[in-house]
Amino acid sequence: MEITITHRTAQGTGASRRLRRAGRVPGILYGNGQEALAIEFDHNELFHKLRQEAFHSSVISLDLDGKPHPALLRDVQRHPFKQLILHVDFQRVDVNRKLHTKVPLHFVNGDNCPGVKQSGAIVSHILTEIEVLCLPGDLPEYIEVDLHDLTVAHPFHVADLKAPAGIEFAALHKGENPAVVAAVLPRAARAEEDSTASAVSVADVPATSQKAPAADAPKGGKK
Numbered sequence: 001m002e003i004t005i006t007h008r009t010a011q012g013t014g015a016s017r018r019l020r021r022a023g024r025v026p027g028i029l030y031g032n033g034q035e036a037l038a039i040e041f042d043h044n045e046l047f048h049k050l051r052q053e054a055f056h057s058s059v060i061s062l063d064l065d066g067k068p069h070p071a072l073l074r075d076v077q078r079h080p081f082k083q084l085i086l087h088v089d090f091q092r093v094d095v096n097r098k099l100h101t102k103v104p105l106h107f108v109n110g111d112n113c114p115g116v117k118q119s120g121a122i123v124s125h126i127l128t129e130i131e132v133l134c135l136p137g138d139l140p141e142y143i144e145v146d147l148h149d150l151t152v153a154h155p156f157h158v159a160d161l162k163a164p165a166g167i168e169f170a171a172l173h174k175g176e177n178p179a180v181v182a183a184v185l186p187r188a189a190r191a192e193e194d195s196t197a198s199a200v201s202v203a204d205v206p207a208t209s210q211k212a213p214a215a216d217a218p219k220g221g222k223k
Contacts, residue, residue: 002061002068005048010040015089017189025085029062029071032092039064039090046085054141057103057129059093070082070136072101093136100127100170104142107181112149115183123153124184130158131170138166145181155182 010018010025016026023043030036039062039078049055055073062069093099105128115121128142145161157179158171171178 001049001052001055001058002063003041005069007064009085011038014183015124020084020086022048022163024039025088027090027104029069029090029092031071032094034083034092034184041088043085046088049085050085053104057101057139058141058147059136060090061141062090068119070095072099078204098135099139100131100133101139103132103140104129105145105180106142107145107147109146109148113147113183115151119152119183119185120183121183123147123150124134124182126155126182127178127180130161131181132163133168133170133173134166140164143167150181150183152183152185156180 005027008019011026019026019040020043025041025043025046027039027041028036031041059070059072068095071090072089072093073088075087077083077087078084079086084163105125107123107125110123113123116123132139132143143161143164145156147156150156155188157177158169160176161169161180162168
């Protein structure tokens with residue numbers, strides 16, 4: 001993906017306000033051992049680009065005077081209630097150096113997994129994005145998670161995911177394996193299951209007959 005940028009000469013709060021009134025968005029391009037560059041964007045172009053999921057997780061080509069600058073979107077500042085972009089930050093990337101960034105997860109076949117169809121569970125997305133390590137050219141727009149075999153007893157962890165070519169999961173690199181998605185029984189179903197289990201446990205206990213204790217005999221008779 002690519003977007004056109006312009007070098008921003010005027011800086012400061014007042015200059016940024018004037019830019020926004022003119023339909024422009026101030027931004028910054030930094031990183032990769034180079035000096036930070038003040039830039040600006042056309043608001044409408046940037047606004048529509050930001051509505052695309054891939055724009056947030058792909059290497060973007062920032063076109064400055066016909067020269068591409070590969071970069072990742074790092075931060076977006078929005079107006080509290082208006083549909084306005086106030087500021088954006090981009091980080092330069094080296095095409096020969098691995099990135100450490102987040103990629104969205106796309107879940108498929110959730111309605112057909114055994115946990116839902118057989119147990120009546122609800123799919124709980126514990127993670128919606130995942131940190132990856134890869135070269136810029138290998139960075140995917142998203143990673144697909146197939147839930148075809150998801151059951152209540154066996155949630156999916158990071159190690160269960162299929163990594164695309166050239167992708168390494170940061171969690172595994174650090175020796176961690178967090179849960180990604182699970183099939184969770186609704187509260188009512190859990191209560192019914194616990195009640196059934198309790199009834200079965202009681203039925204399994206053998207009945208024991210006990211004699212009622214005899215009433216105490218009077219200690220003395222009437223004279």
